[in-house]
Amino acid sequence: MSETQSLMLQEAGQSPEVVATLLEKEKNAFAEIAKLFSDNAPSVVTTAARGSSDHAATFFKYLLEISCGIPVASIGPSIASVYAAPLHLKGGVHFTVSQSGASPDIVALQDAAKRGGATTIAVVNVVDSPLAKQADIVLGLNAGPEKSVAATKSFIASVAALSGVTAAIGGKRDLQHALEKLPEALLSTVGIDTAAAEEVLLGATSLYTAGRGPAFAIALEAALKAKETASLHAEAFSLAELMHGPMRLVQPGFPIIAFAPDDAAYANNVQALERLQKLGATAVPFSSQPLAGINLRVPTTGNGLLDPLVSLLVYYRLIESVTRRKGFDPDKPANLLKVTETM
Structure with missing residues (x-):
């Protein structure tokens, strides 16, 4: 590397x-x-x-x-x-x-x-x-x-x-x-240790990213980055939607990257993650609060609606490291250009 x-x-x-x-x-x-x-x-x-x-x-x-x-x-x-x-x-x-x-x-x-x-x-x-x-x-x-x-x-x-x-x-x-x-x-995210989460993603062939409210948008972005940089299949869902059909794919060791800020959805997110972990999922939650799993604690702005953006910067560093460890160039993903002019 x-x-x-x-x-x-x-x-x-x-x-x-x-x-x-x-x-x-x-x-x-x-x-x-x-x-x-x-x-x-x-x-x-x-x-x-x-x-x-x-x-x-x-x-x-x-x-x-x-x-x-x-x-x-x-x-x-x-x-x-x-x-x-x-x-x-x-x-x-x-x-x-x-x-x-x-x-x-x-x-x-x-x-x-x-x-x-x-x-x-x-x-x-x-x-x-x-x-x-x-x-x-x-x-x-x-x-x-x-x-x-x-x-x-x-x-x-x-x-x-x-x-x-x-x-x-x-x-x-x-x-x-x-x-x-x-x-x-x-x-303040500089220096947050992502090593344990990197090991989870290095061994994965597929994963879910999840969140609710503004955090769902961050989950969408996280899934896209996993695909375009690390060539890792990822799908983004609301944590509420994960309780339906997508849960069928959750097997022991299945990674779930969860953005769970301290907002109105926090308690529901905790319950969803607990249920997924009982099915064997390996949870990697990003939050300003302590959570079960490979918990990446992040600084807070004081507003849970905005905090997922802080978590994303940590995730960017995580997926960039995974990409390089897999032997890929994060700056030049295969098949992609910086500006895509679509119709």
């Missing part, structure tokens, strides 16, 4: 600074979006994204619905780019989340949303991209160049930016306070 740090590991480690920068530099954008919601009170919000960015949009969906009670619906980009269907979004607000802002399908959907009457907001790292140029409001990620194919700092920045939007829209002081503590919490 090379002693040289991968770009993936380097870029993930930049996340605390990136988050601190975007929260400071994008204050005007947060205020503009808050005013938009205050003036127009949209009854629904729509999103569009691909890959990791879509997981960030899923985090936003749960956070906004929980914090502000505003429904969030994801629209598949192909609705515009392939099926050329008109959208009826008069008075709506449409968010597009993208690192590059270059894929034709999400640009096409943003255009369709605007023609359908929505105000469009681009949450994007490349602020001179086609997506940003056509949006009504641009919320920059301020993540800088990201060279590894596996998105890390841009994903964390996307979630932080959308969490900032939620805090601004809802006037949520607790969420705003947690956001202010997020860079410090991310930085």
Whole structure:
């Protein structure tokens, strides 16, 4: 295993600074979006994204619905780019989340949303991209160049930016306070020992990732990273859904990566994990609280809804190490490119 740090590991480690920068530099954008919601009170919000960015949009969906009670619906980009269907979004607000802002399908959907009457907001790292140029409001990620194919700092920045939007829209002081503590919490993950969890994943052929609420979005991202970097088959589920059909595959030693923050779902998550472990599952829970299994204790922002993002940085380091130990290059996964231009 090379002693040289991968770009993936380097870029993930930049996340605390990136988050601190975007929260400071994008204050005007947060205020503009808050005013938009205050003036127009949209009854629904729509999103569009691909890959990791879509997981960030899923985090936003749960956070906004929980914090502000505003429904969030994801629209598949192909609705515009392939099926050329008109959208009826008069008075709506449409968010597009993208690192590059270059894929034709999400640009096409943003255009369709605007023609359908929505105000469009681009949450994007490349602020001179086609997506940003056509949006009504641009919320920059301020993540800088990201060279590894596996998105890390841009994903964390996307979630932080959308969490900032939620805090601004809802006037949520607790969420705003947690956001202010997020860079410090991310930085405090340095040195967390993932060795025992690495051994579980090195011996695995398949696994589940799980969580509820915003943590489910982090489980989706974790499963994607396991596949694209470590070539490890992983499926993401709500811990509630795992109690149904997917539980059939749980055999002795089956790994379950669980994101279990100290939020309203915590007690239910603990019960689910206990049941899965009785079936023989090897649980690897990420939480600020002590849990049975190979427990990775993480720092807290003081808000359980935001804490899964802190856990994710630890997971990024875990899966990067597993990838290299398996002999793969986490920066150059087979068959993949950094910018995928889909239709």
